[in-house]
Amino acid sequence: MDTLFEVDPERAAYADRLRALVAPVAASAGAVVDDPVDLAVANALWAAFGDLDASGGLTHAQLAHACRDVCDADTFESRFRVFTALGMLERFFDKAHQTRYVFNPTSAAGLMVFDRLGQRGGVDELITLLDRTRADLAAGRASVAQVRVSLRTAQRMLTISADHLLRLVSGSPLSELVAQRRHHSHNELIGDVQRLDKQVTEQFPELDQVMVRLVQEAQRYVDAREQFVTRLLDEGAAVRDFSLLDPEEYLQTARTASREALGQVFGTVVVDPPTLWLDPAAVAQLVADFTPRAPTRRRPPRPADPPPGRDPLTRVAERTAQATQRRLLAAELHLQGGDEADLTSALRAAGWPAAAVMVADAVAASRDPELQFDVSMRDELIVDANGPVTHVTPVILTRPIVQTHSATTDDSAEPDADIQLAEVRADA
Amino acid sequence: MPEPTATAVGLARLRAAGVQARPAGAAYGAWHAASGRAGRRLVDVSRPGTAGRVALGWADGAEPVGGAHSGVERVSATPVLGLTFAAVLRACWADRSEHPFPGRLTTESRVLAAVASTGLMPPSTAEAAQGSVRHQKGALRRLTEAGYIEVDRPYIRLGTQVALWSEVQVAALRVIYQQLPSVTDDWFEPAAATAAPAADDADWAFELINDDDGLDAWEGW
Amino acid sequence: MTAGFRLALADLSPTRQGEVQAALAAVETADAPVPAAAFRALQDPTMRSALEGCLSEAGRVLLCLPGGYLSGYDDGVAERLARDGLGVLPPDDRAVLALVLLLCVAVPRSAGQVSGTSWLDAKPTSYLELDRSQIPNTRVRESVRRLRHCGLLRFGARKQILPGPQFARFTEATSDRLWEDLILLAAPSGVLADVIRRRRTARRNVPTTSTPSEPGSRTDPAAGEPKET
Numbered sequence: 001m002d003t004l005f006e007v008d009p010e011r012a013a014y015a016d017r018l019r020a021l022v023a024p025v026a027a028s029a030g031a032v033v034d035d036p037v038d039l040a041v042a043n044a045l046w047a048a049f050g051d052l053d054a055s056g057g058l059t060h061a062q063l064a065h066a067c068r069d070v071c072d073a074d075t076f077e078s079r080f081r082v083f084t085a086l087g088m089l090e091r092f093f094d095k096a097h098q099t100r101y102v103f104n105p106t107s108a109a110g111l112m113v114f115d116r117l118g119q120r121g122g123v124d125e126l127i128t129l130l131d132r133t134r135a136d137l138a139a140g141r142a143s144v145a146q147v148r149v150s151l152r153t154a155q156r157m158l159t160i161s162a163d164h165l166l167r168l169v170s171g172s173p174l175s176e177l178v179a180q181r182r183h184h185s186h187n188e189l190i191g192d193v194q195r196l197d198k199q200v201t202e203q204f205p206e207l208d209q210v211m212v213r214l215v216q217e218a219q220r221y222v223d224a225r226e227q228f229v230t231r232l233l234d235e236g237a238a239v240r241d242f243s244l245l246d247p248e249e250y251l252q253t254a255r256t257a258s259r260e261a262l263g264q265v266f267g268t269v270v271v272d273p274p275t276l277w278l279d280p281a282a283v284a285q286l287v288a289d290f291t292p293r294a295p296t297r298r299r300p301p302r303p304a305d306p307p308p309g310r311d312p313l314t315r316v317a318e319r320t321a322q323a324t325q326r327r328l329l330a331a332e333l334h335l336q337g338g339d340e341a342d343l344t345s346a347l348r349a350a351g352w353p354a355a356a357v358m359v360a361d362a363v364a365a366s367r368d369p370e371l372q373f374d375v376s377m378r379d380e381l382i383v384d385a386n387g388p389v390t391h392v393t394p395v396i397l398t399r400p401i402v403q404t405h406s407a408t409t410d411d412s413a414e415p416d417a418d419i420q421l422a423e424v425r426a427d428a
Numbered sequence: 429m430p431e432p433t434a435t436a437v438g439l440a441r442l443r444a445a446g447v448q449a450r451p452a453g454a455a456y457g458a459w460h461a462a463s464g465r466a467g468r469r470l471v472d473v474s475r476p477g478t479a480g481r482v483a484l485g486w487a488d489g490a491e492p493v494g495g496a497h498s499g500v501e502r503v504s505a506t507p508v509l510g511l512t513f514a515a516v517l518r519a520c521w522a523d524r525s526e527h528p529f530p531g532r533l534t535t536e537s538r539v540l541a542a543v544a545s546t547g548l549m550p551p552s553t554a555e556a557a558q559g560s561v562r563h564q565k566g567a568l569r570r571l572t573e574a575g576y577i578e579v580d581r582p583y584i585r586l587g588t589q590v591a592l593w594s595e596v597q598v599a600a601l602r603v604i605y606q607q608l609p610s611v612t613d614d615w616f617e618p619a620a621a622t623a624a625p626a627a628d629d630a631d632w633a634f635e636l637i638n639d640d641d642g643l644d645a646w647e648g649w
Numbered sequence: 650m651t652a653g654f655r656l657a658l659a660d661l662s663p664t665r666q667g668e669v670q671a672a673l674a675a676v677e678t679a680d681a682p683v684p685a686a687a688f689r690a691l692q693d694p695t696m697r698s699a700l701e702g703c704l705s706e707a708g709r710v711l712l713c714l715p716g717g718y719l720s721g722y723d724d725g726v727a728e729r730l731a732r733d734g735l736g737v738l739p740p741d742d743r744a745v746l747a748l749v750l751l752l753c754v755a756v757p758r759s760a761g762q763v764s765g766t767s768w769l770d771a772k773p774t775s776y777l778e779l780d781r782s783q784i785p786n787t788r789v790r791e792s793v794r795r796l797r798h799c800g801l802l803r804f805g806a807r808k809q810i811l812p813g814p815q816f817a818r819f820t821e822a823t824s825d826r827l828w829e830d831l832i833l834l835a836a837p838s839g840v841l842a843d844v845i846r847r848r849r850t851a852r853r854n855v856p857t858t859s860t861p862s863e864p865g866s867r868t869d870p871a872a873g874e875p876k877e878t
Binding site: 271274276277288 | 444589
């Protein structure tokens with residue numbers, strides 16, 4: 001069917017259900033609208049009659065006005081013709097001989113059904129029928145003939161639904177089953193049938209055979225539904241399909257579930273303890289990279305292994321390069337073109353933990369063989385109990401003068417008072 | 429599904445718990461044999477004077493590898509973690525000709541001072557070191573969780589992961605023994621060796637700094 | 650037992666034993682799936698079979714994933730460990746991890762924002778979203794830290810939170826169970842939940858003939874719905 005909304009599978013499915021619903025009374029196969037916009041026109045009219053003061057009816061112009069946001073003028077006129085022809089809008093003449101229209105309550109009932117159909121499907125009607133039958137029996141206002149008809153109707157509904165489910169299970173793609181999962185979610189069905197059974201046996205034992213048949217079909221339907229749900233679960237699990245529930249259901253659970261309920265999920269799952277990669281080779285490498293420099297000779301740390309060439313870790317290499325770049329820029333900012341900068345006041349103003357990050361960056365910059373910076377810390381402590389950073393050691397950032405031969409002792413940096421001089425480590 | 433064997437369960441427990449009490453009698457032999465069939469090595473990780481413990485190590489020469497050409501991706505430990513561990517290793521490894529495990533005890537304050545001496549952290553004068561101390565607590569806890577050290581306040585010792593190192597692996601560290609971070613000759617153990625108690629709820633703030641320091645390779649995935 | 654048709658490690662030459670042991674160390678400890686190209690024992694079927702035998706002796710199994718191989722706990726062995734409380738996360742961490750799965754995987758996949766079948770096909774979440782749960786904020790942060798150390802969570806860009814690489818070590822059966830548990834959590838009283846629970850009970854019991862109907866009742870209680878409350 002070449003309709004406007006083939007692109008939207010939800011609307012297409014709804015249109016299919018509308019056609020199927022009306023089929024019993026349709027004069028021709030083309031009787032049902034293709035586009036739910038047309039249905040929206042009917043709803044708009046119903047709303048107008050229900051909301052406005054329409055006790056005297058509404059004129060054609062008022063009706064057109066009520067639908068102005070829902071459709072264009074041509075669509076309204078064509079729908080208006082159908083509605084009047086079929087009796088949804090009934091015509092009468094007021095005292096001034098002006099044509100007015102009223103809304104047929106039967107059509108209103110139809111609109112309610114269509115609305116419910118969009119949500120719930122046929123089995124819902126069945127449940128309603130069972131409820132009504134039980135209520136009538138309890139109130140003693142049902143005749144044996146009426147109950148017989150209700151039981152028969154319910155049984156047929158169940159038979160057809162069971163067959164439908166079995167066909168879905170054996171031949172349809174998972175997406176179709178998922179689309180209809182809400183139509184078969186009444187877990188009180190057997191209970192309702194059992195309760196009805198008791199009532200009927202008491203009041204109308206002559207309906208025993210009809211009741212037996214109903215119970216059998218109810219069981220058959222429930223068995224078919226079990227297969228339907230089993231297929232949903234098996235295939236859904238295989239592809240971890242989370243559309244068996246709506247996102248709102250999962251989201252609501254995230255907001256409201258208790259710690260205990262949440263804790264059930266991983267209650268029997270075994271995981272490994274935390275690990276770290278600190279095998280001897282890794283430790284040796286780290287130590288080599290971070291051996292403190294002897295004060296008499298400035299030697300850059302041995303560069304780290306290049307990161308492995310595999311894809312995820314080239315991203316790591318990029319991040320390292322970005323971090324280096326960031327530290328370079330930060331250092332240059334501090335230095336403002338000069339060769340030395342006292343970071344102390346910047347640290348004090350930066351607050352916590354920004355000050356720590358600043359120090360870490362400066363130290364890292366000084367360790368980076370690409371960046372020729374030095375960091376030294378004076379052997380003091382500035383305590384400022386009310387400041388943003390309460391305890392600060394003066395930190396000097398310097399750019400050493402580049403030597404053409406190996407570094408001498410005369411770099412512009414102040415002596416690294418804080419690096420423990422006694423800890424001269426001869427290599428190996 | 430066939431019932432799992434007792435040894436399979438036992439060896440799996442060793443992975444999940446890191447270490448288990450040494451099984452008694454015939455069970456020990458069964459675990460030992462099963463470890464061999466599993467391509468592994470049952471290692472005694474007991475500390476002298478305490479109840480027997482075992483862990484599951486690797487066949488000689490078949491220890492896990494990492495690094496550029498190993499084909500195995502590893503998340504590197506941050507420098508703070510690595511150096512803290514190196515400091516513990518040095519402090520506990522008294523005789524470099526022996527395997528470091530079990531080694532001797534050391535203290536948190538000594539480890540702190542050793543790491544500070546690398547110049548990685550701000551100076552360790554008393555109050556200024558508060559930040560460093562909390563930083564260190566985070567590193568120590570992480571190292572404990574991963575089985576590289578064991579903390580018994582205020583003492584620290586080497587953990588079972590070290591016990592699993594083969595002689596070949598130990599040899600690699602023996603070479604750079606002198607470069608492992610350690611305290612200076614003039615350092616002394618503070619009288620009341622109580623570092624500032626860690627405010628654990630502030631630890632995570634330092635974790636953030638910790639994790640940004642160096643390569644946090646999880647983020648690249 | 651199944652040991653019969655699987656080659657034992659000792660049946661291989663010393664060289665090939667070494668290959669198997671090298672691959673073993675890799676799949677048991679790697680932080681990401683190990684590509685088959687990296688280890689001969691992963692490519693050669695005989696050696697791979699011996700590798701599986703080694704793993705099975707230690708209660709482990711070989712998992713074949715899109716990026717390569719990793720090991721995981723054998724399902725039966727894991728059940729025993731969990732029964733003894735070994736290897737099971739503490740309650741807060743379990744709750745936070747479930748929360749992350751709901752927010753990062755269930756919601757976005759149900760809404761069609763993310764496609765894929767692995768737990769790692771996820772949309773990042775944040776502390777802000779996690780704070781909207783029933784778990785106190787400080788406990789959330791502590792759990793996230795511990796779970797990151799375990800590799801079950803990781804930080805993405807801008808410190809957003811995502812499921813971590815250790816999810817790759819879950820067997821199919823474990824992942825299926827987690828998926829069902831999330832449904833049980835979100836819709837505990839629906840038909841899906843009923844069937845899940847019924848199937849789990851059936852699997853736990855030794856399979857026998859179903860219980861016969863009571864005389865006089867027209868419905869078979871074993872095959873029907875839960876009893877009326």
